[in-house]
Amino acid sequence: MVEATELDDAAIVRATSVLATAVLVMDDATRILWANRSAESTFAPPGGTVVGTSAIDYVHPDDLGLAVAATELLASIDPDRFEQEGTIPAVYRLRTGDGSYGTFEIDGRLARGLNPADPDAVLTVTAVNNASRLESVTTIIGHIAAGDPSARTVATLVAANTSEQPVRLAAVTWTDDDGARRTELGLVPGELAESDHPDDPWNRAAATGEPILVRFDDLRPELRPVAEGAGVAVCVAVAVPDPGGGDPACIIGWAPTEHTASTVLVRVQRSMVPLLTLALERRHHLRRLTQAATRDALTGLHNRRELLDRLAAMHEAGECPTLLFCDLDGFKEVNDTYGHAAGDQVLAAVADRLVAATRGTDVTARLGGDEFAVVLTDGGDPEVATTLADRVLSALAEPIGCRTDGGVVEVRVGASIGIAIPGPGGTVTPKELLVAADAAMYQAKRAGTNRHHIVELAADATPA
Numbered sequence: 001m002v003e004a005t006e007l008d009d010a011a012i013v014r015a016t017s018v019l020a021t022a023v024l025v026m027d028d029a030t031r032i033l034w035a036n037r038s039a040e041s042t043f044a045p046p047g048g049t050v051v052g053t054s055a056i057d058y059v060h061p062d063d064l065g066l067a068v069a070a071t072e073l074l075a076s077i078d079p080d081r082f083e084q085e086g087t088i089p090a091v092y093r094l095r096t097g098d099g100s101y102g103t104f105e106i107d108g109r110l111a112r113g114l115n116p117a118d119p120d121a122v123l124t125v126t127a128v129n130n131a132s133r134l135e136s137v138t139t140i141i142g143h144i145a146a147g148d149p150s151a152r153t154v155a156t157l158v159a160a161n162t163s164e165q166p167v168r169l170a171a172v173t174w175t176d177d178d179g180a181r182r183t184e185l186g187l188v189p190g191e192l193a194e195s196d197h198p199d200d201p202w203n204r205a206a207a208t209g210e211p212i213l214v215r216f217d218d219l220r221p222e223l224r225p226v227a228e229g230a231g232v233a234v235c236v237a238v239a240v241p242d243p244g245g246g247d248p249a250c251i252i253g254w255a256p257t258e259h260t261a262s263t264v265l266v267r268v269q270r271s272m273v274p275l276l277t278l279a280l281e282r283r284h285h286l287r288r289l290t291q292a293a294t295r296d297a298l299t300g301l302h303n304r305r306e307l308l309d310r311l312a313a314m315h316e317a318g319e320c321p322t323l324l325f326c327d328l329d330g331f332k333e334v335n336d337t338y339g340h341a342a343g344d345q346v347l348a349a350v351a352d353r354l355v356a357a358t359r360g361t362d363v364t365a366r367l368g369g370d371e372f373a374v375v376l377t378d379g380g381d382p383e384v385a386t387t388l389a390d391r392v393l394s395a396l397a398e399p400i401g402c403r404t405d406g407g408v409v410e411v412r413v414g415a416s417i418g419i420a421i422p423g424p425g426g427t428v429t430p431k432e433l434l435v436a437a438d439a440a441m442y443q444a445k446r447a448g449t450n451r452h453h454i455v456e457l458a459a460d461a462t463p464a
Contacts, residue, residue, distance in 0.1 A: 022125040060093035091137045136160035158186040174249035205237035212237045243284040299351035302365035311430035320422040325437035328370035329414035329449040342402040353395040380421040389452040416445035417452035
């Protein structure tokens with residue numbers, strides 16, 4: 001942890017990148033490690049100091065929920081990415097040195113100081129007198145903390161920055177939670193945010209990653225009458241990277257006059273970019289948590305829990321899926337001969353071939369060890385099931401190259417597949433389906449390697 005005595009005003013101002021009335025440094029427990037003179041004069045009681053106190057203690061009781069949510073968000077964000085690209089913006093009522101409360105905008109960044117492994121939060125605090133700003137930022141932070149759909153967060157962000165001087169109009173283009181590219185226009189005409197012309201500011205910003213500022217005379221001729229009709233003359237576009245590696249989002253701000261160009265850029269960068277960055281980071285973090293809970297870490301397939309959850313959902317909906325239970329033949333010999341690293345390579349290759357051999361509607365999963373499963377969601381047609389099982393067996397019969405200490409070796413594995421098909425006129429529980437498919441797999445294994453065996457369950461029958 002960086003000690004307070006190791007910090008000075010110049011270093012802190014450089015770390016924040018933004019000049020502010022008050023500057024403080026706090027650790028991950030919200031303890032204030034350092035404060036500049038402006039912070040002390042604003043928040044310290046007469047004869048006292050803010051250093052050593054908790055930053056949370058200065059927050060108005062009604063704003064504590066927002067402060068805690070923002071702190072939790074900071075803890076969930078990757079420090080490396082956040083230090084380079086993000087801030088934690090918020091507006092709080094804070095207790096000042098005379099005991100009264102004022103409204104302040106806080107801009108937070110991570111600074112590694114003298115200990116790169118343990119960054120501290122550098123907070124710049126500026127007084128504001130805008131109740132609607134407090135309400136909108138509180139709402140946006142609430143959406144982000146709750147993991148609400150990104151469309152809701154983006155819509156609130158755009159609405160909060162529309163007709164909010166110096167920005168007249170605001171829009172955001174981003175990749176929605178379903179993977180589709182969308183634009184939240186607010187009051188912006190579509191031509192001023194949605195065109196795919198490479199010379200338009202938003203496309204240039206997305207392509208270069210650099211903020212783009214374009215005045216009226218530099219707009220494409222086709223855009224000028226639209227801009228004039230909307231009462232705007234300056235466009236600012238700022239790209240916001242997607243932490244998941246997808247296309248960047250882009251914030252588009254329009255201002256009514258050219259002399260406000262620089263202030264529009266500052267407003268977009270300080271007020272909109274931090275919030276959208278935080279929303280995208282939060283979404284990425286939640287997706288990683290979901291993937292860890294539902295996906296097999298080695299193969300990327302669904303895990304056993306997710307498979308059972310899907311089967312349960314289908315059962316509740318009255319659907320009758322077919323289940324293929326695959327157990328590898330010869331896998332133990334690979335592990336014993338070449339080691340577990342080679343075995344992991346085989347399991348990953350099997351997963352890839354399983355996905356390639358099945359259809360887009362099928363659900364593939366690794367149940368554990370060398371056991372895999374495929375759910376056919378389109379009913380119980382024995383011919384379809386056996387055709388797919390044959391395709392899986394053919395795919396798995398091909399040799400697999402494995403890297404070992406002695407070089408690349410080719411290994412072969414096979415599979416025994418049990419197929420369980422619900423009988424006509426009824427459904428069976430996920431447990432019944434899994435038990436039946438497992439038993440059918442052992443029937444196939446007893447008959448020899450690289451085989452499948454099929455069983456059809458009578459309605460409401462429970463396998464032994």
